[in-house]
Amino acid sequence: MTSEPHYDADFAEAGAEFTYFRRHCSSLDWRLMQLVFGSLALFLTLVAVGFAIAGAWLVIPFAGVEIAGLGFAAWWTAKRSGDFERLALDGDRVIVEIREQGQSRQFEFNRCWVRLVSGNAGMFALRSHGREVAIGRFCSEESRQTLARELRNRLAGHRF
Amino acid sequence: MDAAHAQSHDHSHDDHGHKPSGIMRWVKSTNHKDIGTMYLWFSFCMFLVGGVMALIIRSELFQPGLQIVRPDFFNSMTTYHGLIMVFGAIMPAFVGFANWLIPMQIGAPDMAFPRMNNLSFWLLPPAALLLIAAQFMPGGGAGVGWTMYAPLSTQAGPAMDLTIFAVHTLGISSIMGSINIITTILNMRAPGLTLMKMPLFCWTWLITAYLLVAVMPVLAGAVTMTLTDRHFGTHFFNAAGGGDPVLYQHIFWFFGHPEVYIIAIPAFGVVSQVIPAFSRKPLFGYASMVYATASIAILSFMVWAHHMYTSGMPVEAQLYFMYATALIAVPTGVKVFNWVATMWKGSLTFETPMLFSLGFLFLFTLGGFTGLVLSITPVDVQLHDTYYVVAHFHYVMVAGALFSAFAGIYFWLPKWTGKMYNETLGKWHFWLSLVFFNVTFFVQHFLGLAGMPRRIPDYALQFAEFNMISSIGAFGFGLSQLLFLYIVIKCITSGEKAPDKPWEGADSLEWTHLPTPAPWHSFETPPVIK
Structure with missing residues (x-):
């Protein structure tokens, strides 16, 4: 972007x-950011779902909030990058x-x-x-x- | 003033006058250097608080029998010593390094989200106060261990609630810091500074931030479930209500093992800056260092249950976790080899930062080897919850992370303050720390091998001599750190003026493109990296 x-x-x-x-100041490689965000979001989702299946479902909201926070930071950064x-x-x-x-x-x-x-x-x-x-x-x-x-x-x- | 002139940045101008002053400079600061300084001082204060707790523990253990404190207070001290040292001292210390150094090493003017950076720091003091205030709650501090295992934690007194809120607050701070670091490194590098040209310290922090973001929600979930079990009638970890206390252990260690690397990986980054500088050689195997660090991070997610061999698990699972844990020795070995190869045929000098780095290298490797011993399931079943484990993780955390932090502070102190520390005193600090550290912790291997359990205020008579030696070493180590405080204060107040580049082998941007001390604002116009 x-x-x-x-x-x-x-x-x-x-x-x-x-x-x-x-x-x-901008050196953002948007694809790299997508990769970092995507891999983290996927990993956190798998972990949260895994623990939820084991009975610890309260990991899910925290994982969700964090994915949202990181996503917002990435979006905000990309928006201002040019x-x-x-x-x-x-x-x-x-x-x-x-x-x-x-x-x-x-x-x-x-x-x-x-x-x-x-x-x-x-x-x-x-x-x-x-x-x-x-x-x-x-x-x-x-x-x-x-x-x-x-x-x-x-x-x-x-x-x- | 033409375009080129307009974009050039006169750093000498920056140092004059324009800094905000007074207490509000620090309260409202969005300057990465100020925030880095606050992190470092905060972590040192917490290091002293956690250190005093350690000395209370060692005083009680100086002789067998109950000598000084009540057993419940002793348990409280072991709990908060661990929590404060991990979350209040070591982690903030490396975040302080990240704040100071990442923008300067990537040619950025500041962090990507400066206000969030300010908030990240200012969440720490309330969290620290919660941890300290927990000691004064009815029933005293929660004697549940830093792992806060259920059902101890679900049955502990009101201090546990404060501890849970403190952990939450520290977690929020860490997450905000991590998001800031990831976006700063990915978005604010100077033109030409590709990821594979970054100083290794930045790489280690990028990977650490990734780890933090990946595991913090798990910890937050674990302590929240503890809270709801305590007060809201849930039974996540209550076997009587259909819950599973072992589930807590799985959740905690899924966070806890990567946490070890969250502490260790930035330490690798610091050492990877210091050793090449004092070897007058580039870091050997830069790319392999990056890949080894990433491999360690990935493997750290796959080995959590090696902390739980005695909790009961199928033999296949034990085999898997044993082999996976041992596998971490491979990328770690790559790193140790590269540090040694960097020094090979280098023009070595042994100033204080290099001494602490060598101390790190030697003792961290020793701690790594005892980790390998503990990875072997049948051995671990024997040594679980003994002083062998205590010795192992202090070799990794203290001789690893703390020695590396000292190396970094001595290395960058001239850049931060514009003044040189006293080299002779620095060397005294190193040798005293090295000797007393080993006096304290080496003998604990023998105690553990002989079967002395951890987290007990009293012990059998056959452990008396080694405990006495360990306690003497602990007091010596603690007092040595007051020398460190004196060295830093003396450097700030009356140190000799440092040259722009006091270490001839240092080659990252903060040494090559910025004056010493680093200006209030640096790299408003990014340098172009060839």
């Missing part, structure tokens, strides 16, 4: 003055492309008008004409601050 980020023509321009790209965030400053344009849980979104702002605003929980966002997009999903607080400083400088430099 891992997919490489989509590079559209705008982003491929060699002349982009500033680009930023972060992706969700997520990325990309930002480019190219002339008058600020282009942001975000992929979250398999859904890609692309935003384009005018560099002269866009503002960098602080958001919740240490996040920040680009805002212009009622549209807002959060930036810095896949980095730490300090890296996000570094990115924010860099962006502020570049946006301010372009205006004046």
Whole structure:
């Protein structure tokens, strides 16, 4: 389920003055995950049923809850495995492309008008004409601050 | 700042300032290093609690006759010493290693589910409190043994309920930790770091996590059925109601035998990192090590009833479990051979981590051999529930798992703290531990062979000398661990600054790609592995 980020023509321009790209850390081999989950689920089911036949049926609910927990973790991990965030400053344009849980979104702002605003929980966002997009999903607080400083400088430099 | 620059990560920046501080740093931490540190300190505290219980046991056994404690309190001590050491000390210690090392060794920024990681840890202190509080319940702690066999456990006092809840809580913590480790290793490896390029420590934890997920529901079911037998009128293990107490033994050991490997396999992983580093050679037979570890894990599910030869089973079943158990010696032998072959013609040096690894290698092999002796049904029927078994599993658990944990702590302490421990004191710690461990437990083989049963506060006069020697060794071993505490605290508070790579032979990512001490955040941008 891992997919490489989509590079559209705008982003491929060699002349982009500033680009930023972060992706969700992902090395998931979905087939391997299926193998691990499937073998564990099968094994646990056999064990739980075996003990139930011997009279110890209370192993079944615990095995079931655990299979569900592991399955949810695998599903959640796979769902986020292709997520990325990309930002480019190219002339008058600020282009942001975000992929979250398999859904890609692309935003384009005018560099002269866009503002960098602080958001919740240490996040920040680009805002212009009622549209807002959060930036810095896949980095730490300090890296996000570094990115924010860099962006502020570049946006301010372009205006004046 | 171009794209490459934006993605490069300046680690020197990380160490400045941005760490949260105060108690809430630890309570709310989702940082794998902080959580790893908490696991390690927690396990050491529980090691001391379990150790004090062991010393109470050995004090009582110093001389024949009832000397210091009441028999029921003695039974309670044997029970909670086992439970606390297995679930509170050794397992959390290796989970601490996993937290600290797995993200750094696979080039990941953190664990896959950091908040769940936090919860996994914070379930441990309440569970520990339940185990300790059980001592103060009416009637005292439950003297049922760490195996909690029915019908003892179904008839024990209210302390048993606390023990059951503690085991449940510890189990939930282990399951969450395992799910986290499996998803982290499968999903968060750096580009190019294929499974067969991972450090062996990661492999051993992947296999251990798999084992944990596979057997924990069985334990949870067993103790829940004990609880319902006690309070809700069921008769799972009550023969008078149509139940079967031997069924409990089957369920418990289906969990319990893999549990031995849940403890031992991460220890193999630590030693597999340390021995190549101090031999200045790559690990001999990496692939065979992976397959041997997986084989041990698979076989561990098939041998549980060798703990129950005296419970009664058909001779065909006895033959099967005897041969299956002996078969484990094959992959274990592969591992021992590979560690020795790694050292063969290597440029060996014997710093403290290497000494503890060699101690592990020698004594674990000895424990493995006594395991082989016990796998033989007619011999086991003679030695069952004697001190020979006590000696055997302490050679595996203490000289195996604990020595390996010490090796790992000395090996990675510079990476964790940025400071070097005192090498001379470290070597003293090793030699004192080695000598006193053998003084304590080697003589217990003789006691067992002579027929001294385990879990008794009094014994016949002919066992007096060896028990006295064992008790002296136990106190020496216990006091030696205070030296370890001093070494660690001295290292943290006033140790010399460690170089980035204090061990020239260390070649995993945490040594080659990260500064020392490891930064607060590491590998936000994963390294590319060729």
